Amino acid sequence: MRTWWNQLKFSWHRSVGLFWLLIIAQQWISYTEPIWLNQTTASVWAALLTITVIEIFIPVKVQFRLIMEAVAIIYIVYRIISNYGIYVPDPWATTLLDKLQDISVYMVPYIWFALGASALLLLSSWWVSSKKRILWFIGMNIVALAALDSFTSIVLWQEVAWTVFAGMGWLVSQHLRSFQLHYPRGWVHLLEYPSKIVMNIAIVFSLVILIGVNMPDVRPTLTDPYTAWQEWNGIGKSSGKSTTGTTNSNTGSGSSVNNTSSGYSLNDDNLGGGFNFDYTPVMTVVSDLRVYMRGETRRIYSGSGWSDKDRLKRGPIEEVETGKSLEQSVASKVTTRTLKQTVKVLNNNEFPVLFGAYSVTSVDSLNGEAAGKGLFWRDRDSELLWDMDKKKLDYPSTFELTSEVPVIPVQELxxxxxxxxxxxxxxxxxxxxxxxxxxxxxxxxxxxxxxxxxxxxxxxxxxxxxxxxxxxxxxxxxxxxxxxxxxxxxxxxxxxxxxxxxxxxxxxxxxxxxxxxxxxxxxxxxxxxxxxxxxxxxxxxxxxNNYTITNADAHSxxxxxxxxxxxxxxxxxxxxxxxxxxxxxxxxxxxxxxxxxxxEPTPAPVTNAQADQGFHVGLWVILAAVVVLLSWTIFKVWHIRFKLRFFVQQMRMGRPLTPDQKVVAETERWVRYLLRKGMMKEEHETLREAVVRWSQERPAVANHLSSLLTMFEQAKYSPDVIEDKDWQSVYTEALRLRRTIRSKK
Known part of the structure; x- marks a missing residue:
């Protein structure tokens, strides 16, 4: 048992490293969970957990550990496929060989996943053995997760956060191991204060977490290379076609191929199919009301979609003059509320309309100017048409609109x-x-x-x-x-x-x-x-009153x-x-x-198409960080409470306390403590008289009281110089007095 414990203590850094590796592996399992079968995910996770436990707690020779781990993985996979009902024993398999062959047929698809993941865990544990390699390993994982987050519909910010956390912990472990090897005596001394080490690490981690959570969202200054490449090839812009893979192919939809992304479509002839959510920002809207940003309407249903071939010819159409009211078909039975909207476009997409709340009554500015051309109004459909005559005008980067939002009399209607x-x-x-x-x-x-x-x-x-x-x-x-x-x-x-x-x-x-x-x-x-x-x-x-709209918010x-x-x-x-x-x-x-x-409009429930998929650290992590920081603050305040008390007295007196004044203050403090413990002091008694009486009543504390009285009288009446160490001696002796009183209860 002692040998096992010594081996465990000697290889603690590898055990801790395996723990951090397991956390990182869990993030990748989280990514693959929607893709893999449930039994595959369960097999891989159980195998990794078992490998970690064996590597940490069974420090035998490598070859024996590998055999144990292989057997454990086989058993785990067998139990999982049995529990999921994948494997049902064949009643015709009577011999052991027949049973093993029967089981292996069902285990093969899952055993390779479990063995492969376990091999990666062990190889990573062996290879990542220095600070430089830890940084490389964590960096590659973060880059990979960030790339998948950017270029797929899966949100992985929480996985990135956990990977960063594991990387920080791994670096701390490596630093402590390096300290142990280079300064063995210092390491032995450090182990005498484990709580202090853990507290300092927890403080740093908590600060990092809280700072990261409370950082404001900052939009990227530079376009990422993938988006730039898409725009260069014309993929990032609405092409007017429901083409497989087109970024903005359907209104919240896509073609039948699931690599199509959400966005505003220009062609609605053939609706249907699947799509991935694209959270690329499209525009920001400043509005006092939460509204749908209306684009175009369609009338002719073809059986497969909306095919308004003549919609551009439908009239009447009037050219818009900024600042002037648009012609409106008045709905005489409803009142309206005036709403101002300021829209800022965040990408290079070209849209055939300007978006605004129903119904737009005036365009106040285009690109920050009171004048502009290329905009037309069709009252029949309540549409603001852009660049109808195909002059290839640049879509406005900003525009301001005024709408009259109808107020619906529901009961009357x-x-x-x-x-x-x-x-x-x-x-x-x-x-x-x-x-x-x-x-x-x-x-x-x-x-x-x-x-x-x-x-x-x-x-x-x-x-x-x-x-x-x-x-x-x-x-x-x-x-x-x-x-x-x-x-x-x-x-x-x-x-x-x-x-x-x-x-x-x-x-x-x-x-x-x-x-x-x-x-x-x-x-x-x-x-x-x-x-x-x-x-x-x-x-x-x-x-x-600020709203950010993304391609995932495209809607019909x-x-x-x-x-x-x-x-x-x-x-x-x-x-x-x-x-x-x-x-x-x-x-x-x-x-x-x-x-x-x-x-007021009722806020819509958050849906898959509207949910903010940004970075959210779990609430319990934030609370834990707050508790750690609060505990540390309380500890530090308690630790310097005397300095704080002396500081308050200094503020009252207008000058710093001298050492003899500190002794007097400490004496008043331990006297108040004795009063709370029932050792009363009469008004006519001096401190010496009270100490003599207390010593007779409680002989166990007589020595402490005598020492404290001597130091008080020296500070109060003696011409000798009192130093800081003297009042600290008073504090130490007062602590001994308190311990003695508590022990004699």
Whole structure:
């Protein structure tokens, strides 16, 4: 046992290094977890954990350890495939050889993963044996994880953080090992104060964690090489094609190949397929309201998508003059709220429209100037069209808009019948258009869903509720399940999962099948708000009105027409919530001014398409760091409490305390302690008289009291010079006095 313990102490640095390696390995397992089968992940993790335990706690010869580890891995894989139900014993295998052959057939795919990962762990442990190699190893892991985070849809900032943490711990371990080898006597002395070593390391780690967590987000000054290469080859810009691999191929969607990324699409002829989320920033918006940034609308549903071939010719169209009001089709039954928006574009994408809250009433500036050309307004679709005449104008880098956001009187609108809403309204038939071969079962489903609805608004709400609650959201639907030639029919009856394009198109077409006018809209969800700095958040009236929109926020939704109430956005996608303004109709008696009060838009739940996937350290890590720093602060304050007390007295007196004054102060302190312990001092007694009486009452403390009295009288009455060591002696003797009193209870 002693030999084992000595070997363990001698090789402690390798054991600690294996621990840090295990943490780094876990980060890679976290990355592969969505890719690997569950049993593969379990086999690899269990194998690595077992290898680490054997290497640390069983310090036998290498060849024996390797044999033990191989046997352990085989057993682990066997247990895992049995527990997952992958391996079921063959009743016809009667001999041992037959059973082993039967087991090996099922184990082979998993055993190689476990053995390979274990070999990498052991090789890394053997090779990474110096400070330089540790830095190289950690650096390569961080670069690899950062590259995967940048160029895939998987967010790996937490894995990077843990790798940095493990690297710091590994470097500390290597430093201590180097100190042990070069200064063995100093190492022995250092081991006498383990708590001090651990505390100092914990303080440094805690400071690094807290500083890292609270650092403000800073956008890169230089474009990363991969993005620059994409833009150079024209991949980073919207090409107007739903091409496999195009960065901005669909409105929150992509082609059928899953290496397509999210973004704003210019071609909606063929919807569907899967995509990866692209969190590249597109624009920032300064707005007092959280709004959908509306882009274009589509009317003609083809059965596979939206094919408005003549949309650029639809009129009337007017050229926009900055600062002047745009012509509006007034919805006479709704009030509006004026909203200013400042948009800053963050990439080089070329869009055919300017984005803004519905409905834009004026363009206040383009690129910071009050004048600009190339912008047109189409009132019928409420679209701000850019560069319609193809003069290849650069898309504005900044623009300011004013919108009149409608305030929806929900209760009033709910009661309006079909005749009240649409009788006498001259509305284009294109808003009710459906293909001639539109599947009858989709129409029947719409009738069934809305059977309980009495009015168009109620029927629309029932369609919205059905779509949101029936089908799960996914950015990678399994399109192999679809055989229908109609996009909506395949979604509702075969695919039964999807993203915004599926839900919005389904709602528009089903509403049209009920003779409710609707159109398809695409743009961007509101994006995310950066956290407001604490100093601003504490200011009265401070508001966080900045939003960052990324390609992952590209979105599509429906707009339904309700006669004199105009076009109203309807969000059918699960997890999204269109931030509508609604009238406060619950209060029966209100002033005329109060009737225009609005309910603020409800924040949408964070979804996969909207979630900020930035770097978040676990809350428990932050709390642990705070506890460590707080404990250290309390310890340091306690350690220097006398200096603080003397400093306070110095501030009161206006000059530093002399050593004899410190002795007097310490004497007053131990006298107060005795009073708290029941050793009372009469008012007429001097300190000497009280000490004599206390010594008689408690002989065990007589020597301590005598020494303290002598030092006090020397400081108070003697002409001898008192030094700092004298008052420190008073402090030390007072501690002995306290210990004696506590021990005699």
């Amino acid at each position: 709910t009661a309006k019948t079909y005749e009240e809403l649409y009788k006498g309204n001259d509305l284009e038939e294109s808003f009710l258009q459906l293909p001639d071969d539109f599947p009858q079962r989709v129409k029947d489903l719409a009738e069934e869903i809305t059977a309980q609805g009495r009015t168009p608004y109620e029927k629309t709400a029932l369609l919205q509720q059905y779509l949101q609650q029936t089908f799960p959201y996914t950015n990678k639907p399994d399109i192999t399940r679809v055989s229908s030639e109609d996009f909506v029919d395949g979604f509702l009856f075969e695919l039964k999962e999807g993203y915004c394009d599926y839900y919005s198109t389904a709602l528009v077409t089903m509403a049209r099948s009920l003779n409710i006018p609707a159109r398809w809209v695409k743009g961007y969800a509101p994006g995310e708000q950066p956290e407001m700095p604490m100093n601003l958040a504490q200011q009265v009236g401070a508001a966080n 939704w429906a707009e339904v027409y309700f006669g004199e109430y105009g076009w109203i956005p309807v969000e059918a996608t699960p997890g999204f919530n269109a931030p509508l303004l609604t009238k406060n109709e619950q209060i029966p008696e209100t002033d005329p001014e109060d009737q225009d009060e609005m309910a």
